[in-house]
Amino acid sequence: MAAKRWQRRKEDRSGEILEAALFCFSKKGFAATRMEDIARRAKIAKGTVYLYFDSKEAVFKALARGSMGARLEAVQALIAQYQGDTADLLALVITNIGEFARGSDRVILPRLMLAEAGNFPDLVKFWRLELLDRGLGILQSIIRRGVESGEFRDLPTEHVARLCIAPLMIVVIWRTTFAQFDKEPYDYQGLVAAHLQILLHGLSAGSDA
Amino acid sequence: MAAKRWQRRKEDRSGEILEAALFCFSKKGFAATRMEDIARRAKIAKGTVYLYFDSKEAVFKALARGSMGARLEAVQALIAQYQGDTADLLALVITNIGEFARGSDRVILPRLMLAEAGNFPDLVKFWRLELLDRGLGILQSIIRRGVESGEFRDLPTEHVARLCIAPLMIVVIWRTTFAQFDKEPYDYQGLVAAHLQILLHGLSAGSDA
Amino acid sequence: MAAKRWQRRKEDRSGEILEAALFCFSKKGFAATRMEDIARRAKIAKGTVYLYFDSKEAVFKALARGSMGARLEAVQALIAQYQGDTADLLALVITNIGEFARGSDRVILPRLMLAEAGNFPDLVKFWRLELLDRGLGILQSIIRRGVESGEFRDLPTEHVARLCIAPLMIVVIWRTTFAQFDKEPYDYQGLVAAHLQILLHGLSAGSDA
Amino acid sequence: MAAKRWQRRKEDRSGEILEAALFCFSKKGFAATRMEDIARRAKIAKGTVYLYFDSKEAVFKALARGSMGARLEAVQALIAQYQGDTADLLALVITNIGEFARGSDRVILPRLMLAEAGNFPDLVKFWRLELLDRGLGILQSIIRRGVESGEFRDLPTEHVARLCIAPLMIVVIWRTTFAQFDKEPYDYQGLVAAHLQILLHGLSAGSDA
DNA sequence: AATGAATGAGTATTCATTCAT
DNA sequence: AATGAATGAATACTCATTCAT
Structure with missing residues (x-):
């Protein structure tokens, strides 16, 4: 329930990735967006996205479900x-x-x-x-x-x-x-x-x- | 041997392809539709689609423009x-x-x-x-x-x-x-x-x- | 009417095809030359080439061997x-x-x-x-x-x-x-x-x- | 388990690829050489070649220009x-x-x-x-x-x-x-x-x- | 945790060849 | 004999995903 302090960073990252993904998806659609596009926009490396989301599909779903x-x-x-x-x-x-x-x-x-x-x-x-x-x-x-x-x-x-x-x-x-x-x-x-x-x-x- | 493999029907091939493409695109979206899906649904070979349309994009555009x-x-x-x-x-x-x-x-x-x-x-x-x-x-x-x-x-x-x-x-x-x-x-x-x-x-x- | 007298004889055709092939091959190389290029240049249909030569390779060899x-x-x-x-x-x-x-x-x-x-x-x-x-x-x-x-x-x-x-x-x-x-x-x-x-x-x- | 699949060696990959390409091209010509041939000879995966060169043509040109x-x-x-x-x-x-x-x-x-x-x-x-x-x-x-x-x-x-x-x-x-x-x-x-x-x-x- | 080089499955497209007309 | 619509095998290239560093 309470936000654990040491996860704070993690949650931020996750949010930044979703933000970046939102931008990319809305611009080019799901299929035409490359993981690298998202990563670049979030200013992280491609592999890092996978520390937070299992797959591109997972990114999309998290995005579409949230907020x-x-x-x-x-x-x-x-x-x-x-x-x-x-x-x-x-x-x-x-x-x-x-x-x-x-x-x-x-x-x-x-x-x-x-x-x-x-x-x-x-x-x-x-x-x-x-x-x-x-x-x-x-x-x-x-x-x-x-x-x-x-x-x-x-x-x-x-x-x-x-x-x-x-x-x-x-x-x-x-x-x-x-x-x-x-x-x-x-x-x-x-x-x-x-x-x-x-x-x-x-x-x-x-x-x- | 096999049932006629070559059925020449230039007549309305184009229309049939568009019909098939409409079905596939509407079901799976543009990116997720493979040319082979369209061809299979139109009951023709993959290459045949290219006799009537230059590219997958061209198929989509013809579809979206027509009718x-x-x-x-x-x-x-x-x-x-x-x-x-x-x-x-x-x-x-x-x-x-x-x-x-x-x-x-x-x-x-x-x-x-x-x-x-x-x-x-x-x-x-x-x-x-x-x-x-x-x-x-x-x-x-x-x-x-x-x-x-x-x-x-x-x-x-x-x-x-x-x-x-x-x-x-x-x-x-x-x-x-x-x-x-x-x-x-x-x-x-x-x-x-x-x-x-x-x-x-x-x-x-x-x-x- | 009866068969056209002035219709080209088989031997002529073969020569014309080779002539066309020579032009195409020398311009674009063997691999990049399409059978249709040859046919078009010889002013015949694609399929007709195959009445005179078994394959593209055969055309090339006939050309390279002759003359x-x-x-x-x-x-x-x-x-x-x-x-x-x-x-x-x-x-x-x-x-x-x-x-x-x-x-x-x-x-x-x-x-x-x-x-x-x-x-x-x-x-x-x-x-x-x-x-x-x-x-x-x-x-x-x-x-x-x-x-x-x-x-x-x-x-x-x-x-x-x-x-x-x-x-x-x-x-x-x-x-x-x-x-x-x-x-x-x-x-x-x-x-x-x-x-x-x-x-x-x-x-x-x-x-x- | 398996022998290292990822051998990071950015160092001279490019040179190795050119070497492999030289071999393949000179043996079979440009058109008949498949990217996979080059990759296999350089002992890397197909896609890896594209990390170093934009296209087959680019490989050829780099080769022809160099040295x-x-x-x-x-x-x-x-x-x-x-x-x-x-x-x-x-x-x-x-x-x-x-x-x-x-x-x-x-x-x-x-x-x-x-x-x-x-x-x-x-x-x-x-x-x-x-x-x-x-x-x-x-x-x-x-x-x-x-x-x-x-x-x-x-x-x-x-x-x-x-x-x-x-x-x-x-x-x-x-x-x-x-x-x-x-x-x-x-x-x-x-x-x-x-x-x-x-x-x-x-x-x-x-x-x- | 983060990186990014490496992987390889997946697909659009081409074109030699076939064969019904 | 001639045609050209149809076929489908072949291949360049992309990109989601992995993992050694």
Whole structure:
């Protein structure tokens, strides 16, 4: 539990390697990244990587598994203590994830996962179960709350949850794939704002004739 | 002795190879697919592939370039001759693309493109310019028409266009990546329906007090 | 209609193939020449070559064996009927071979043989026995005649014969290998003339004190 | 257990590889030599060769470039300090090169270069400019000196220089190509001696009436 | 712990050769 | 006889992994 002092160094190394690997994988993909690329970027020797990870695959999996769940838990905590309009809560959650999608350099992780899904089925399963299903579950519970309180129209929550997320995934994909050809930077924040306007308006029970 | 080893069929070899390649690439990714895999699936010899394509990369590019534009043009034709509500038109277009997303086996093409984007920058450019920008342009013009006719609220069309598409991309990604872990098949049609309900409701000018 | 009268006969084809092969081999070497190169140059289909030759090796051997002996026999005939100074005869023979070396497009044959010697030991043997030994034998007999008649100094004929040939081989090598970098064309005729001057002078018995 | 599989010896690996390559190339030619042949002969693994050379071509070029210029410089030094008859100097130089031609195992280098000339045009240029032109230049300056001092007849030096070398090239070719079929070893030394006798005699101004 | 030279399995590509047309 | 599509063996080169130092 407590971090052992003499392992301190080791943990740092491991993190540096993952950082380097993230950079390389996101730039060239898993297959096209050579262990030496990772090592060079981490400023260590090729062999050293193997002191921390069994194989290139292990590096990738450690990368893909780590550090994504934390955010989810943060969102969960946010919700637990929330008092107020469901619409505001939903807006808060979507904005929060939106911030991540448009700002964090970690977005390359989902991009990576999508790209290599074919080669790492168990990783897909992990993402599906640990992140997607959990995340969608949280959203569904929010939406259900809105329906029950009469704020939202009664639409199938499993679909609505996905519809909340979809534009954020667009942000991720756009940033990691197509942004390089933008002449002027795309206004991600505006997209999220428009999304919220349409979504909340569209969900709103009161606005229905 | 053996069944005909030489089956001359220049006719559609190229198409068969692309079909086989599509299958292999979508299953294992570009890098992990061996030319021999493609050849075996196309039931020809390794060397034969090279009679039709210069390299593995050329196969991939031919695949990624082909057959996606046709659908776009179909949609364009649909719109050109359309008379009636903009909302209905938008619903029609989204449903049309949705049908593709949830039914066609060609959806692996966008999946593939996303996956290999890092290794084929010029291909990304092609998709961006020839498909995305064109497609988004079409949607924007529809939305603008709705705004001008007073049917839709005045929201930034470049964002709204993306919001129309986003859930369809979710369908594509879900089908090609996560569907394998569904216990019961996900109701894509329901998703598109919910999308339309929220979107059209959310866009609708009349509902706003 | 009936068979085309003007259709080329088999023998012609074979010659055309050899001609094409000579061109290709001399340009790119044996290994780097593809059967298709030969076929294309001969303006026939790849498969057709195999109607005339069993393999690429067979083409090369047919080429290397043919058409070199004829010249040797011409020289032999020249000598047989010659009456006069041995020095003049030697000059005549050397000039004759020199003409070949500096003018004929067949010089690529020895060049080719040298280049591929390692891969075709039996061909080397053929050249050695059928051409070199015979050619050197003829030269030796001339020189011996000169020694016996008192025209030439008494030097070992097996060496002198080679010394007569050596500059001509230089011509061959120069033309086929280094000439491409000459700024102004090298004066092969002048070389042969200088060779004769030195050789005959050097051999001459009279000039020795 | 097994005998050391990893023998770290960065020291002279490169030289060993070149040595092995020289052997293989001279035996089978460039194209027919497999990288594995070279590796096996150098007693290392296939991949190791690539730690020292970028490609098979690079191995060949390193080989062809190296170790030939040194001898030329030795000859140049010899001349620079020489005092005495030009005829003696010329004899000395020719004998020196002759020793190389008939004794050194490096003669396969020119043989190799001739054989592969077609595939390595830039290498031909290197040999032409760095070795041939320089070598011929040295010889021409010697001959010019002889002409100016009145020892030699006034013949075109560019031709005479080549005539000095020609028999030595014969030695190289004979040794590397035809010697294998000699029943009794050919007397290369005798050839060089005869060459000198005829050449010096033939050049000598005094002997002319 | 760290290094990086060495290894060798794995694959894209070429091209001599075959044979149905 | 002629063709050229199809075959598949052969090989240069890459790179994940090992381990002597």
